[in-house]
Amino acid sequence: MTRYLLVSRSAEYETRLRRLFRARMQTLPGEYLTFGVDEAVDRVRxxxxxxxxxxxxxxGETKALSAGLAEQYPGIGVVVVREQRSDLEDWVEEVGMHAVLSPEATDAATQSLLARLDDWLVTSGRAEAPEPTTDVGDPDDDGTTISLVDLLKAPPSKTPAAPPASAAEEPSREASVEPAEPEWTLPDVGGVRTEVIAVAAPKGGQGKTTLAVNLATGLAEVAPNSVVLIDADLQFGDIANVLDLVATRGLAEAVDAADDEVLIKTQLIRHSDDFFVIPAPRSPELADVIDPQRMGALIDRLATMFRYVVIDTTPGLGEHTLTALEHATDGIFVTSLTVASLRALRTEFELLVTLGLLPQNRHIVLNAVExxxxxxxxxAEPIIGAAPDVIVPRSSGVLLAANAGVPLIHNDPRDPAAKAVRTLVQRIEPAAYPTRRRIHRRRRSNEPQ
Ligand SMILES: Nc1ncnc2c1ncn2[C@@H]1O[C@H](COP(=O)(O)OP(=O)(O)OP(=O)(O)O)[C@@H](O)[C@H]1O
Ligand SMILES: [Mg+2]
Known part of the structure; x- marks a missing residue:
């Protein structure tokens, strides 16, 4: 499906091209070049x-990228996106490129150039035929903002047998003969053993914490003392409040101890429902001192010590949330049933696919449905590009449980939201069915002495 790769430092241009080419465009933020061109090329999927x-x-970056990509993907077409300034000749001499595209080029002209370069790459045997698409340029657009570079100036390996003609020509394909582009769908993955579960959502207040807490609770029924719940909502994590725990230590201390199993154990707080908690840092400014890589190391270490690691995250895709997802076997993605949240989740998926950071197993939860x-x-499905796996109704029981400091599935197992949350737990651990003994014992243990 993916056809084009954009490496740029312009979020605005990136958004424009993603909107234009959707799943056919993978993007790589230019920031990755900080780690070197090889590192950036390795990120391409x-x-x-x-x-x-x-x-x-x-x-320098463009030249090195062009060479690195050509080595990794022989036959790749290279388009340099930049204004045509007086130094263009230098670029043409030094970069192995096929075309120059102005960032100001209209959508139609941009599509037209790529379509023609694509055609040429296929007819000259450098690439396989692209999948069908309707994304062609507006035939009324003259496309004059693009200039194709003289291909003879490119290195021999890129010299085409029959180069695409001037961009000012009519597009070579007619919109009417193009088959429809398939809707975006989430690629199929799955099948790895669940060990680390990250609960994420692009927007705040969707129910991440509620799900993370109840997941840890349900999993601990089957694997007592072998579940750890990390509050990685670094600035405003509230798991300690929701579970009525006194947070004498938090994630900052646990990350410091990441190299030492014994020290890590001293940082855990035990919940009476037989799981352990690492609360969020004790004050928001401590979030800045938590190095994402060290947090990743802590997650990996905990995965060797516990059967399940459950991670609650900050809304959006900040560095720490990306780290959690990178180290997770499972992603639980939470959204409400509103157009804004559903669209945001789709964008989040597209970005994670592009970055190669979508966990192998994933579960989509539609929460607080009314x-x-x-x-x-x-x-929901056509907007997200994948069907929701679990539907949780809106219920006052959720707030009552949070205010009581008791996990919902134990506070009121018959609550409709509790039953739905239980199905999520069972997707991950089918043996986590509710039993009277388990629930009553746990409820008593949470009641005031
Ligand atoms: N199914 C539901 N029915 C009713 N209320 C709900 C439901 N799910 C969550 N809530 C309530 O919505 C609020 C937000 O839930 P929660 O804290 O779990 O979301 P969050 O995604 O962790 O939020 P944040 O982004 O602020 O961390 C809470 O008051 C919670 O009690
Ligand atoms: Mg939360």
Whole structure:
């Protein structure tokens, strides 16, 4: 499906091209070049046919990227995205490119250039035929903002037998003969043994903490004292409050102890429902001192010490949340049934696929669903690009449990939201069915003395 790769430092241009080419465009933020060109090239997934380099990359970066990509993906087309300035000749001499594209080029002109370069790469045997698409340029657009570079100036390996003609020509393909582009769908993965579960959502207040707490509770029924719950909502994590725990230590101390199993154990707080908790840092400014890589090391270490590691995260895709997802076998993605949240989740998925950071197993939870909101559950799938796995209704029981400091599935097992949350627990651990003994024993243990 992926056809094009964009490496740039312009979030605005990146957003524009992602909107234009959707799943066919993978993007790589230019920031990765800080770690070196090889590191950046290693991040590219799904063999691209054409790489767009720029805007806002230097000549040195563009040159090195072009060479690195050509080595990794022989036959790849290279388009440099930059303004045509007086130094263009230097770039043409030094970078192995096939075309220059102005960042100001219209959508139609951009699509037209890529379509023609694609055609040429296929007819000259450098790439396999692209999947069908309707994304062609507006035939009324003259595309004059693009100039194709003289291909003879490119290195021999890139010299085409029949180069695409001037960009000012009519697009070579007619929109009417193009088959429809398939809707975006989440790629199929799965099947790895669940060990580390990250609970994430692009927006705040969707129910991450509620799900993380109840997941740890349900898993601990089957694996007592072998579940650890990390509150990685670094600034405003509230797991200690929701579980009525006194947080005498938190994630900052645990991350410091990441290299030493015995020290890590001294940082854990035990919950009476037989699982351990690492609360969020005790004050928001401590979030800054937590190095994401060290947090990743802590997660890996905990995964060797416990059967399950459950991680609650900060909304969005900040560095720490990306780290949690990178180290997770399972991602639980939470959204409410609103257009804004569903769209945000789709964007989050697209980005994670692009970055190669989508966990192997994933579970989509539609939370706090209620009637008469203008949307029904069936509306979610086409927006997200994948069907929700668990539907949790809105219920006052969730807030009552949080205020009581008791996990919902033990506070009121018959609550409709509790039953739905239980199905999520059972997706991960099928043996986690509720039993009277378990629930009563745990409830008593949480009641005031
Ligand atoms: N299914 C539900 N029905 C009713 N209320 C819910 C439901 N799920 C969550 N809530 C309530 O919504 C609020 C937000 O839930 P929660 O704290 O779990 O979300 P979050 O994603 O962790 O939020 P944040 O982004 O602030 O960390 C809480 O008051 C919670 O009690
Ligand atoms: Mg939360």
């Amino acid at each position: 799904k063999t691209p046919a054409i790489a767009l380099l720029g805007p806002l990359l230097t000549l 009637k008469n909101t203008g949307l029904v559950v069936a509306d």
